[in-house]
Amino acid sequence: MSTTSHPTRSAQLPDLDGPDRPIYWAFADCWTIVRRGLTHLIRQPSNIAWQLGFPIVSVLLFGYVFGSAMAVPGGGDYREFLMPGLFGMTMAFGFMNTAYVVVLEGTKGVTDRFRSMPMASSAVVTGRGVSDIITAAVDLAVLALTALVVGWRSDGGALATFAAFGLFLLLRFALIWIGVLLGLMVPNEEAAGNLFAVAFPFAMISSAFVAPSLMPDWLGTLAAWNPVSSTVTAARELFGNPAAVGDSWIEQNAMLMAVVWPLIITAVFLPLAVRRFQRLSR
Amino acid sequence: MPTPQAAILAEGLQKRYGEKHALDGFDLTVPRGTVYGLLGPNGAGKTTAVRILATLLRLDGGRAQVAGFDVTREPRKVRRRIGLTGQHAAVDEILTGRQNLRMFGRLFHLGSRQAVRRADELLEQFDLTEAADKGVKAYSGGMRRRLDIAASMLLAPVVLFMDEPTTGLDPRGRNEVWNAVRSLVAEGTTVLLTTQYLDEADQLADRIAVIDSGRVIADDTPVALKSTVGGDRIEVVVQDVADLPTAHEAVRRVASAEPDSDDDARRVHAPVRDRVAALTDVARTLQDRGVDVEDLGLRRPTLDDVFLLLTGGRTGSSPAAEPSAESATTKEGTPA
Ligand SMILES: Nc1ncnc2c1ncn2[C@@H]1O[C@H](COP(=O)(O)OP(=O)(O)O)[C@@H](O)[C@H]1O
Numbered sequence A: 001m002s003t004t005s006h007p008t009r010s011a012q013l014p015d016l017d018g019p020d021r022p023i024y025w026a027f028a029d030c031w032t033i034v035r036r037g038l039t040h041l042i043r044q045p046s047n048i049a050w051q052l053g054f055p056i057v058s059v060l061l062f063g064y065v066f067g068s069a070m071a072v073p074g075g076g077d078y079r080e081f082l083m084p085g086l087f088g089m090t091m092a093f094g095f096m097n098t099a100y101v102v103v104l105e106g107t108k109g110v111t112d113r114f115r116s117m118p119m120a121s122s123a124v125v126t127g128r129g130v131s132d133i134i135t136a137a138v139d140l141a142v143l144a145l146t147a148l149v150v151g152w153r154s155d156g157g158a159l160a161t162f163a164a165f166g167l168f169l170l171l172r173f174a175l176i177w178i179g180v181l182l183g184l185m186v187p188n189e190e191a192a193g194n195l196f197a198v199a200f201p202f203a204m205i206s207s208a209f210v211a212p213s214l215m216p217d218w219l220g221t222l223a224a225w226n227p228v229s230s231t232v233t234a235a236r237e238l239f240g241n242p243a244a245v246g247d248s249w250i251e252q253n254a255m256l257m258a259v260v261w262p263l264i265i266t267a268v269f270l271p272l273a274v275r276r277f278q279r280l281s282r
Numbered sequence B: 001m002p003t004p005q006a007a008i009l010a011e012g013l014q015k016r017y018g019e020k021h022a023l024d025g026f027d028l029t030v031p032r033g034t035v036y037g038l039l040g041p042n043g044a045g046k047t048t049a050v051r052i053l054a055t056l057l058r059l060d061g062g063r064a065q066v067a068g069f070d071v072t073r074e075p076r077k078v079r080r081r082i083g084l085t086g087q088h089a090a091v092d093e094i095l096t097g098r099q100n101l102r103m104f105g106r107l108f109h110l111g112s113r114q115a116v117r118r119a120d121e122l123l124e125q126f127d128l129t130e131a132a133d134k135g136v137k138a139y140s141g142g143m144r145r146r147l148d149i150a151a152s153m154l155l156a157p158v159v160l161f162m163d164e165p166t167t168g169l170d171p172r173g174r175n176e177v178w179n180a181v182r183s184l185v186a187e188g189t190t191v192l193l194t195t196q197y198l199d200e201a202d203q204l205a206d207r208i209a210v211i212d213s214g215r216v217i218a219d220d221t222p223v224a225l226k227s228t229v230g231g232d233r234i235e236v237v238v239q240d241v242a243d244l245p246t247a248h249e250a251v252r253r254v255a256s257a258e259p260d261s262d263d264d265a266r267r268v269h270a271p272v273r274d275r276v277a278a279l280t281d282v283a284r285t286l287q288d289r290g291v292d293v294e295d296l297g298l299r300r301p302t303l304d305d306v307f308l309l310l311t312g313g314r315t316g317s318s319p320a321a322e323p324s325a326e327s328a329t330t331k332e333g334t335p336a
């Protein structure tokens, strides 16, 4: 058997054991994965349409079909109240996309391929996170344009408006780690689809569609303490939309909690996700 | 830099999942530049062995070196010298073939120009240039697999691990992959390939390790392994059981051992040396005697046969019970 090298190889391939530079590669590899995520967006823009189908249908359904029957405590236009809720719902559902991609990459062996390569292993997770945030920002932009078309406006000024979108992305960022963790835990794509059973109540039992004060007491309390509610309520205040804020401490401090909740979620689930990732070698 | 002769060295590997011993004293030495087949039934521990050697899985006991580096102590050095194609084609479905190779090239820390050039080179080598700018979704199974192998070859690794590279492929895809593997071998890459098919190991491997219950139970060349099961067999199935003695007689004339008859299956089979002569001879005899033949063929020993023999686990069922009899037109295996 011949053991001569391929002529084109040795000339151009890098020194196998060059300096490690772990920090540099952690960022460079993360960026490579992010670029891959962006290429996905470009190669299949219809994906965004599908993903946004549900919120857009909800705009029409809740805004026009139920809209007249829905009351906002303290007054105000229901559609104005609804739009930030839909933004929040889209962010809340986002963790399913993260989980789904993580499951897919696991079952397809792409995760294993990455792990068998000399790349920075952190980039597998951080690259996913950054890609998802970029996708979420595109989602939000499309959704906001749709909302503008049906008459929603932000009266809060540019700074407050950006701050509100920042809070949505912060929530989405925190949920990435739950998505990664679940994606590493569920065995296959079908099981990932079942996560909808978790995502749906998570998004709905909140102030996204109905003010908690209109719900039965126990449900209202649950809804008020849902992190989605804090983000949505804070965004309504920043947008200058009707917010229907109740008297409870949690509702009164929505702005604070819209920052605190994501930090808590990240502090809990980021380490869990990383540990689960490292345990793949068990 | 250490330059040992062995590309892969595994000593007494242990891997447990709870009570289950996935690997139980697994030993293997693979010399550089060879293609080594790891052959075994489902659940034998093939994937576990490959995953440990490819640094994906921690071992519970024993010692493993790949390309001269310990997999536990220097995984990164090992990763720079190996390629892995797992049980599924691990490529990005949405990207094009070219985009895939460039992305993986960057993640192997090639410079951007290097990644571009290496991608082109590999597309050419694996005959994917034409499909290079199509999305992988549109690729056939064989094309995906070739792209997958190309992605494993970005750093021109010393060792390439392939876990059941042709499972789920149609015969054409299988041939494409076999040719791709042969082209790597010609360049001196060491390949460790797992398979459930003796035929495949036979086509590609210089040596075969048979693995069962997490342990290597035989380690030899394909020819030697097959000779332990007695080589080719001729097999006749008659339409009328009354003709069985006649068939038995016809087979015995050409057989290298006493034929086995099975009344229920109306079948006679026996080992033969000169396969084609035996087949023509038996066919002529049966025709002369007016025997109605339902099936007549030569069959190669299968993995099942090797297994039954090696594990001594003959469980009553005759080795011919598998409906995998090959037709007389089977081509000779030509290991690369
Ligand atoms: N993650 C796991 N958890 C529990 N058991 C496992 C796991 N992976 C493999 N096994 C068990 O280890 C044995 C060897 O599996 P594997 O290496 O996949 O076999 P093969 O690839 O030869 O089919 C099997 O009995 C399998 O059930």
Ligand SMILES: [Mg+2]
Binding pocket: B043, B046, B047, B048, B087
């Ligand atoms: Mg396997």
